[in-house]
Amino acid sequence: MSSEVFDCIVIGAGIQGSCTAYHLAKNKQKTLLLEQFVLPHSRGSSHGQTRVIRKTYEEDFYIQMMHESYELWAQLEREAGVELYRRTGLLVMGPENGKGFSRLKATMQRHKIPTVFLEKQEFSQHIPNVNLADGNGALIDTTAGVLYADRALRAVQRLFQSFGGVIKDGEKVIDIRPGAEVTVTTGSGVYSGRSLVITAGPWANTLLTHTGLQLPLKVVKINVCYWKEKIPGTYSVGQSFPCFIEMEPKEGEYDIYGLPSNEYPGLMKVCYHMGSETEPDERDKQTDRGDIDILVRYVTRCLPGLVPVPAVVESCMYTVTPDHNFVLDSHPTYGNIIIGAGFSAFRLPAAPLPSAQLLYLRLGKN
Secondary structure, three states: OOOOEEOEEEEOOOHHHHHHHHHHHHOOOOEEEEEOOOOOOOOOOOOOOEEEEOOOOOOHHHHHHHHHHHHHHHHHHHHHOOOOEEEOOEEEEEEOOOHHHHHHHHHHHHOOOOEEEEOHHHHHHHOOOOOOOOOEEEEEEOOOEEEEHHHHHHHHHHHHHHOOOEEEEOOOEEEEEOOOOEEEEEOOOEEEEOOEEEOOHHHHHHHHHHHOOOOOOEEEEEEEEEEEEOOOOOOEHHHOOOEEEEOOOOOOOOOEEEEOEOOOOOEEEEEEOOOEEOOHHHHHHOOOOHHHHHHHHHHHHHOOOEEEEEEEEEEEEEEEOOOOOOEEEEOOOOOOEEEEEOHHHHOOOOOHHHHHHHHHHHHHOO
């Protein structure tokens, strides 16, 4: 057992845990960041090259968080000296008289988010090669764009280390003993910290078992699909094609979202915002392709410039709560253990920096 006592130990080096550790180290807290897999890896929820960042939310508090998020991403870009964000705009389509789309419009207007509302007759002029469904409205969040996810994760981990932070990867946590000093045991060592942050994504409840707590979290496997452009460049970021969200494409279905072709030239990412429940340690045993069937029908109907068969299918995991809002709180029994979980629920980890700051600030209250 190491005699060194950290101010904080963070378990889980995905984007939430890494950003939390970065804020801690930047504020002169001696911080250890533990990761069960050798970095980098593709076993969790933070891998891949791109994510959507937007202010297009139905809830006021998410929009308020996103104002800060944009500022913090710009600050991180300056510190890291690398481009992490590219503005593309976000096209949102949904039933014009539906509750979700109506709430979204009202919230955007209330917060004065720069938005273009597209009329049916002008839609194809502004957004070629997309078929707007009958009865759907459309708007564009002009501030939205693409975050370069893998690049951001590398940048924030590098900055964390530059502030004196310690990363130990390939160390799976096998025990947590709460107390005034929390003891964390991995397969390779035993570490002590005055506080503990658990940001373990799909493995959150596995770790919380050691603290006598379980949260209502569901882990699902997402099929991340890339579709070939019939004419290369049709939906490319270079041609100013926006990210998009199709709200409730059919009753009882979840949203569909897409990002312009970028990371794989000639391939556009279009995904279903839900998957089938899985065990995180046995992710690939889940072989359900019902979401891909939904996407094939959608691409055929609405994106005529794509070949309606996915050219590449990758895997990711979401961790979701019953109300699809994340959990960020202190442990009900141990005030020096902070929990962050369920961030996948608000459509990809687009706002990790403010939520990571909240994790840091929550520590300061204990």
